[in-house]
Amino acid sequence: MADIRLEHVDKVYPNGYVAARELSLEVADGELLVLVGPSGSGKSTVLRMIAGLEAPTGGTVWIGGRDVTRLPPQERDLAMVFQSYALYPHMTVRENLGFGLRMRKVAAEEIRRRVDAVAESLGLAELLDRRPAQLSGGQRQRVALGRALVREPCAFLFDEPLSNLDAKLRVETRAELSRLHRRLGATMVYVTHDQVEAVTLGDRVAVLRDGVLQQVAPPMELYRAPANRFVGEFIGSPAMNFFEGTLRREGAGCVFRGRHFEMAVPRAEEGSEGAAVLGVRPHDLGLGGAAGEGDGVLRAEVGVVEPMGSEQVVHLFAPGGERVVAVTRPDLPLRVEETVEVRIPARAVHLFRGSDGRRIPAAG
Amino acid sequence: MKGGGWGRWAAAGALALLVAFAVFPFAWALVASVTPEAELFEGGGGWPRRLTGDHYRALFTERDFWVPIRNSLVVAGATTAFCVAVGSLAAYALARLRFRGKAAILGFVLAVTMFPQISIVSPLFLLLRELRLINTYPGLVLPYLTFAMPLTVWLLVGYFRQIPPDLEEAARIDGATRWQTFTRVVLPLAVPGLATTAILTFIYCWNEFLFALSFTLGPERHTVPVAIALFRGQYQVPWGEVLAASLVATAPVAAVVLAFQRRIVQGLTSGAVKG
Numbered sequence: 001m002a003d004i005r006l007e008h009v010d011k012v013y014p015n016g017y018v019a020a021r022e023l024s025l026e027v028a029d030g031e032l033l034v035l036v037g038p039s040g041s042g043k044s045t046v047l048r049m050i051a052g053l054e055a056p057t058g059g060t061v062w063i064g065g066r067d068v069t070r071l072p073p074q075e076r077d078l079a080m081v082f083q084s085y086a087l088y089p090h091m092t093v094r095e096n097l098g099f100g101l102r103m104r105k106v107a108a109e110e111i112r113r114r115v116d117a118v119a120e121s122l123g124l125a126e127l128l129d130r131r132p133a134q135l136s137g138g139q140r141q142r143v144a145l146g147r148a149l150v151r152e153p154c155a156f157l158f159d160e161p162l163s164n165l166d167a168k169l170r171v172e173t174r175a176e177l178s179r180l181h182r183r184l185g186a187t188m189v190y191v192t193h194d195q196v197e198a199v200t201l202g203d204r205v206a207v208l209r210d211g212v213l214q215q216v217a218p219p220m221e222l223y224r225a226p227a228n229r230f231v232g233e234f235i236g237s238p239a240m241n242f243f244e245g246t247l248r249r250e251g252a253g254c255v256f257r258g259r260h261f262e263m264a265v266p267r268a269e270e271g272s273e274g275a276a277v278l279g280v281r282p283h284d285l286g287l288g289g290a291a292g293e294g295d296g297v298l299r300a301e302v303g304v305v306e307p308m309g310s311e312q313v314v315h316l317f318a319p320g321g322e323r324v325v326a327v328t329r330p331d332l333p334l335r336v337e338e339t340v341e342v343r344i345p346a347r348a349v350h351l352f353r354g355s356d357g358r359r360i361p362a363a364g
Numbered sequence: 365m366k367g368g369g370w371g372r373w374a375a376a377g378a379l380a381l382l383v384a385f386a387v388f389p390f391a392w393a394l395v396a397s398v399t400p401e402a403e404l405f406e407g408g409g410g411w412p413r414r415l416t417g418d419h420y421r422a423l424f425t426e427r428d429f430w431v432p433i434r435n436s437l438v439v440a441g442a443t444t445a446f447c448v449a450v451g452s453l454a455a456y457a458l459a460r461l462r463f464r465g466k467a468a469i470l471g472f473v474l475a476v477t478m479f480p481q482i483s484i485v486s487p488l489f490l491l492l493r494e495l496r497l498i499n500t501y502p503g504l505v506l507p508y509l510t511f512a513m514p515l516t517v518w519l520l521v522g523y524f525r526q527i528p529p530d531l532e533e534a535a536r537i538d539g540a541t542r543w544q545t546f547t548r549v550v551l552p553l554a555v556p557g558l559a560t561t562a563i564l565t566f567i568y569c570w571n572e573f574l575f576a577l578s579f580t581l582g583p584e585r586h587t588v589p590v591a592i593a594l595f596r597g598q599y600q601v602p603w604g605e606v607l608a609a610s611l612v613a614t615a616p617v618a619a620v621v622l623a624f625q626r627r628i629v630q631g632l633t634s635g636a637v638k639g
Contacts, residue, residue: 043564055535073536080537086530090552099548153539 001187002064002154003029004050009059011211013043019213020043023059027155032181032188033216034202038234042211043191048158049188052076064154074103079148080157080308081290083164087132093119093143094128100151118150135327138169149180155187162197174200195235199223207231225350229357232279238313238325240279240350247276247351247360256296260318263296265349267312275354284348285326287314287340296344300324300346302334316342397608403497404603417603420612423470427536427610431584432591437616438501438574439571443508447565456471456546459524461534470521477514484510485578494580499581507575508561512565519564523557524550559624567617 011020019042027033035043048054052073061069068076087096089316101111119125122142148156162170192198198205199219207214215227226232232240245258254268256278290327291297300316351360397419399412423429438543488507496558535545575588580586595602
């Protein structure tokens, strides 16, 4: 097992496309770090630079205290699970699982023992003589995972390994990966574009945008204190609501004034007056019922109500067409086109600077 | 299908015509090769009154046709083996490695095949004479490479590009070197392509005439097409023997193609569908 460290890593492609800029990131020994971001954010490129499949144009990559920046992939002792699974079509499952060990000149008897053990634990024992073409999607995924496990490498890399599975299997496999990580205590780097996968799996989650690291934190911290508007919007589903406005000090506290409402917010740090964005999660919005002390109140028209069983998602439109999404208990009676009061609780408010979207921390 | 009727009959008729058109020359040659010499020149064609094996017998007794067959096998076989061995490496590099001027190299390789063969016969002859390779096997294999190698490289670049790069990356991460990745993962997956390429190269070399005629001197080095061309005497053409020889020369190629038929069809169509 080993830790992985990226120091000021840059990746600029010859055509000028920047996949990583000044990226520094540390994955502790035994940690599962998730790299998440929209497509084109550079997350896969970062993983491929750790693997040695892409060379950084600047900076250093360390694995287990060793500078591996210039080492080819076969000398890094990593295992990787690809989105496409990348099983060798001309080999049986047994040969696929054992390929990495054969390349590393492990004795045949030892290969046999380890392949059998991994196949047993993943329920692949019956399939050892089949070829990848004769397997279902879920089985292929298992073989891909098994091929990584059997190697007992110093770290595991996952490149969107679940995105080709159907929804049910994805949830099951996600839980299984989580259990596997706890059992092995292995260092893992996991790339996904799915924020649900990111927050459910990761010990810590690194959010990337356009090759720049936005925030690295445990999932709940990302959710509670997003470092900027982008992270706030990206993490959490449905996405956070944003209201443009201005922030000014008033006495001991601060006041946020939006287009359709005004409310007192916790005292913000010095120098944060001016253009600001107020963010609030759909789950924190209140519909119906009496406004509490200090809540912001917004009047909006109900557009669409989506019953989800355990809750309902309500799409509302404020005057001027501003869109607000709220999540309420499932039995709240709402009529489409009815105008309701939307309560914004002061304690649930996130404030971001209008200029660069950075979070405005509360004054201490 | 409903209401095929006339359309179906028309299609069947057209197909029958096409098959007849394709098969007729072979059938004609086959019949002529077992028709006695005297009957061949009576004209009229049609089925011979008497079948004879004389032409075939003459081929392997008087003509010593084994020699040109052996020569052709050696030359075409060596060219093919060399082309596939070296060409696959070149093609892999061109398909996968990132380097400057790749497109230019591919264009240049293609341009080489565009020289009219006749225009390089004299320079090649001088070159080979200087190297003392006239009337030797290498003296034919080397010129053959000028057209066979570009063909091989172009075909194989296409096949290698179809192999998903993920597989090679997985192999690298699994601990394989570039060479191991090539031999353990890429080559086995490219077998249909390699077989197709090898067969096409072999057929080209087997049928090549101009170089073979120009760079060999005596019957001991003549290849099949040259030998057949030189059957004709001063006053007559032994058509029976010429056609018998043609059929004998076609047989090995046909055998090879039939043996690899499934692989070739797989190879020719595998590019059509993605994934």
